[in-house]
Amino acid sequence: MTHRAPGPPVSRRDLLQRLGSGFGTIAAASMLSDPTHAGRPQIDVGPSLLSPKLPHFAPKAKHVIQLFMPGGPSQVDTFDYKPLIEKHAGERPSAVDRKTLRNTKNGLFPSPFGFKQYGQSGKWVSDIFPRTAQCVDDICFVHSMHTDIPEHAGAMLMFNLGHLQPSRPSLGSWLCYGLGTENQELPGFVAMSPRAQPRGKAANWGNSFLPGAYSGVYANIASMKPDQILRDLKNPHLPRAEQRQQAELLAQLNRLDLKRQQQDQQLESSIQAMEMAFKMQFAVPDAFNTESETKTTLELYGKSEFAKGCLLARRLVERGVRMVQLSHSIDGYDIAWDTGHGDIKGGHARLAQACDQGIAALLQDLKQRGLLDETLVIWGGEFGRAPTSEGQKGRDHDHYGFTVWMAGGGVKPGFTHGATDEFGCSAVKDRVHVHDLHATILHLMGLDHERLTYRYSGRDFRLTDVHGNVVHDIIA
C-alpha cells in the first residue's frame, strides 16, 4: 500500500478560488501542503467534513453523474443488439431457460425496434435512442453486468449502495466521505428526479451510518424552486444587507465567546460554518437556476424534465459538486422502466424519448466545455429484462445480464466490454457484478475500494463489502 501523494486533483489556485474565503480555504491549503495526508481519508471535526481530501492515487475523474434508470431497461431493446432472437423467435433454448421473478415460460421475443450502426465504432443502437446513438464513440458499453436478485427495491439498493437492504451509505455518500467536495457553498452530493423518487427513496442517496454531511440533497425537478432546494435557504423577512448586519452580530458574539473559551476547534468551525451558510443562500439558487443559459444550450437539451435534470447536472459538476444522481421517471412512476412487463414497444419508446435528447445533450455539452474528461457519466438501471416474452409484448426482469454504459471520466471511448450470451439473457463473457462496477467507479475517482473504509459498530465497512474487482479493461 503506498501513501505517496499524487498530483492534487485540482490545482491549488483553482481550489482556493472555488472555495472563496471561508474555512475551506484554510483546511484545503493546509492539506495540500501536507504530503502525509494522502492516506486513508480522515474524518475531521466541524465543517471541514466536506473539505476536499486527496484521493489514494491520481484520479481519472473528479465528478460522477449517474443517469439512473429505475425499473430495469431492457438490454436487447436498447444497446445490446441480438439479431439471433428474431431467428429463434418463440423458441426457448436452454440459454434463456432461466428462472426470474415470474418464471415466464414463453419463448424468445424479438425486439419491436430496429437497430442501426453508428459512429466510427459501428455500435448497434436501437432506434429509440437516436440521439444518444450519435455519441457512441464517446461511450464505453458494459454488456456483461449482473446482480444478485430480480426484485426492484433490493436490486436498486444494490446498484446505489452495494447492499440489498437500505442499511448502508450510498455511492455518492462514500465519494463525499472519501474525497470531500470542491465547492463548500453547494452540497457535495445532489440527487434529482422528475416527479417520482426512485423506489427506496432517500436510501438511494442516504448517508446511513456516515455523518449527515455526506447525505445527498434531493431536488424534485418538476416542482423545485431554486431558492428552496435546501430547507430554510431563503430568509423570509430580511433583505441581504439587513441580514448581513444580523450575521455580523452573531459572529461578533461568537468570537467573544471563543475568546473567553481560549481554544475550541468546534467553536471556530461554527463561526466559519455560519459564514458559509450565509453564502449558500445565494450560491445554491444560482446553481439551480438555468435562466442564464444561452438559447443554444437550452435548445440543445430540449424541454423535457429529464433534460432539465441533465442541464442542472452539468451546472452542478461545473461548480464542483462531487456527484449528481439523476433518476429517470415519467408519469410519476418510481420504477419507470418497469412498464416493460406489459408492453416493451410502447413503454420503452416513451421512456427513451423522454430522456434521449437530454442524455445526448449532456454528453455533448460536457465535451465541448472540456468537462467530460473529468466527469464520469454512468447510465443504467438496477437490472435488465429477459429476451423472452412475458405475456405477449413484455419482458420480465433479468438480473443475469444487463447493460450499463459509461462515458468520460477515464473510461475507454467507443469501447465495448463483456457480452451476454447469443440471445442477450446472461452475462457470459468478462462478467461484471455491481460490486465490480462500484470498485471501478471508486478507482476512476482515485479511491481504492478496499481502503475506503468506515469503522462502525465494531467493523470496517466498505461500499463493496467483501467483494469487488476493478475492471481495468475499460479504463483508458
Next chain:
Amino acid sequence: MCPSTHPEDYAEARVVNQTWLCNSLAWLIATALWGGSARANEGQELEFFESKIRPLLVNHCYECHSETSTKLAAGLRLDSRAAILRGGDSGSAVVVGKPNESLLIQSVRYESNEMPPNQKLDAASIAALEQWVEWGAPWPAEESPDSMTPEVGYDWPELQQHWSWQPVTRPILPTVSGTALIKNPIDQFVASRLAENALRQPPPAATATLVRRSFIDLIGIPPSPTELSRWVTAIDATPTKRDMQFGQMIDELLERPQYGERWGRHWLDVARYSDTGGWTQDNRPHPFAWRYRDWVVAAFNADMPYDQFVTNQIAGDQVDTESAIGTGFFALGPSYSSDGGDPESVAQAKSETLDDRVDTFSRAFLGLTVACARCHDHKFDPIPTQDYYSIAGIFNNSRETETPLADVEIQKTYHAHQGKIRAAQDKVNQLQKIPKDQKREPTDQEKAEIKSWQEKTTELKATAPAKYDFAHTIHDAGSNDMKIALRGNLLKSGEVAPRRFLRIVEGQTRNHFQQGSGRTQLAKAVVDPSNPLTARVMVNRIWMNHFGEALVRTPSNFGILGEPPSHPKLLDWLAVEFVESGWSIKSMHRTIMNSATYQTSSDFDQEAFESDGDNRLLWRMQPRRMDVETWRDSLLAVTGELDTTLGGPAIDRIVDSQRRTLYAKVSRNEPKGSDEFLRLFDFPIPRASAAKRTSNVLPQQFLFMMNSPFMIKRAKALSELLQRKEATDAARVNLAYSLLYGRAPTVQEHEISKQFFTTQPVSNESLDRWQQYCQVMLSANEFMYIR
C-alpha cells in the same frame, strides 16, 4: 459483512484443525443416505478421487481456490468437501449427485463462469468431474482446513484475558496526595491518574456554571433565573453545607418527570427507537411505538432497577402486560421484507431482520458485536458463527404481536363492530356475485338491495370505534434451534446451533435454552452477577452522558477492537457500586455528580491540552454542544413557550409544536416532517443501535438558525417577553443574558447591543431590530454549549 482489513489483528485467532471427526461422520451419514444405483463401492470411489479428481483440482484450481491461495477468488475453496459444498460467493459449487446443476461443472464446461480461466479442461477431465459429482463428490476422511467449524479457531484462554471478559472485582482505592480535593472514590481514581501524568487537578467550576450544567444534564433544560439564583445562593451560603445543598438539588432534579424524558432518550438511541418499521419505504408504521417510549421514560423516572429494565425488554412478555411493553425494544426494530417473493430475497430479508435483533441485543446490553459473526467466525473477538445462530435462534422463535392495552370490554366492542363491517361487506359481495355468476345484469331490485348494503357498510365504517391502544411486543412462537447459515445464507444450512448464551461470557459448559423461545433464560444470563459486561457497559453509558465522553470510548464495543478504558479501575468500581446499589441508575447519577470530578471547571489549560489533547484524563470538564433535543427544548423553555405535557402519541412535525423534542415522530428511511430537522443536528438514523451522538457543525444548521420559521417564532416570543417584563433596552439586555446564558452581560456586550439597536435599518423589514437581536442571542454558541 466485514471486510477483513486488519489481517494482523486476526493473527491471534489461529485455525486449529480438529474437525476431521465431525466431517467424516457427516460423510458416512451422507453416503448412507444417497445410496443410489450404479455406484461404485466406497473404496473404488475414493481411489477414483485420488487418482483422477484430486490431481485435477490441485493442478487447475488450487492457485486461486485453496487455503494456500494468495488471494482467494470468489470466496471459493475447493480443498475440502465441506468447502466445496459450502461454495463461494456464487453459492455452492456442487449439488451432490447433480452435475448439471453444479456450478463447478457448469464452470468447467464454460457454461456460466469459465474455469479454469486460461484454458478449458479437456473433455476427459470434465467427464471425470461429472462422474465424481454424480457419485456425491466422495472425499476421504481427513483433516480438512475448514474455518467454518465453530469453536476451534480461537485460543480461548489467551483471548479470555481481554480486560472486558475478566470478572468485575472491587478495586483497591488508589492513594492520592493530601492536597487533592476528594469528595468520593471517583476523585481518587481520577486524581491519581492525573498525578501519574504530572497533570494538575482542575479547579471547581463556578457555582452558576455548575447549576446550569446539572440542570441540562439531568432534565435537559437550563434553570430559570429564579431557580438559578435560588440554588447558587443556597450552595454558596455555607461552605460546610455546600455539598449537602448541591446533593439536595440533584435529588430534586431526579424527582422531576423531565428527568425520565431526558435520560429515556439516551436509552432510545441505544434501542434504535423509531415510529416506523423501515424497510425501503417505511411501509409498516408502528402506530403505538410511543407506548414503548413512554414505558422507557417511566422506567427511568421510577428508577426501575437496571437488571429488571433489561429483563423486561428481553422477556417482559413473560412477566406481565406492563412489562411486556418493554419488548418493544425488539418488536420496534426494522423488519425487512422482500417485494417480490424471490426465494433469495425472502431469505436475505429474514436474515437481515435477525441480524438487527442479534446486533441490537448484543451491542446494547453487552457491548459485543455478535452480528460480526453472522457469515464467519468473528475475526477479532472469540465469537464463533455458531454463537451468532445460538442467539439468532432465540429471536427466530419470537414473533411480533400486538398486546392490547385497553379494557376487555373496549376490545370486544371494537371487534364486534369490525365483525359487523365484514358481514355487511360479505353480503355486498354475495349479492353482486349472483348476477355475475349467471352472466346477466342485476335486476333493479338486486341493485337496490346491493346499494342498501353498500350504504350500510359505509355507515358502519364511519361509525366504527377507533382501534384500541395496543403495544408492539414480541411473544414466543416456537422452541427450535436454528442451523448455522453458511456464509450468512439462510438457504444453506450448516450444523445446529443450540440456543444458549455466548461462550466467552458463560464458559464452555452452557445451558441449552429450551423454555419457549429461550428469552427468559437469555435475560437471566445477561443480568447474572457473574456476567462481566452488563454492569460495565451501562455505567460506562451513564458516565458518557454526564461527561460527553465515556471511559470506554466505544460504548457498544467492549471487544478486542474496542478502545480500552481510560480508567479501568474506576469503571470496575462504578460497576460494583451499581450492582450493589440494586442496579439503581439514580444512585449512579448521585455518585457521579457528587464527585469533585463532575464539578470541575471546563476552563482551558494549555499545558494539559498539549499533553492530553483528548482530555482522556479529565483535566477539565469537557465543554459540549447540546444535542438537538436539549437545544430545541431549551429554546422553547427560555422563551417561556415549552409545553411540558408528558407522553402520548408521536408528533408529525415537531418544529411546529411546543412539546419536547422527545415526542417527535421519527422514521428510519424517508425523512418526514420531524426527521429532517432532527438529522440536521446529528440525530442518529434509527436503523441500528447508536452508541453515541456525533456533534458536527454544518452550514445548513445556520440556515435553520437564520431563516427557519421555528427560530423566527422563538425570536418574536423572546422579544415580546423582554418588552413585557422590562422597560429599558439595557434592562432587557440584562434579562436576556440572565434567561439564556445565566449571567449578566459585560460592558462590551451592552455596547454591542446598543450599536445594533441604533444602526439604521436598510429597508422596511418585517422583523424588527429587537426580534433580530433575540434571534441572534438564541443562535449564539454560548446558548448551545454546556460548560
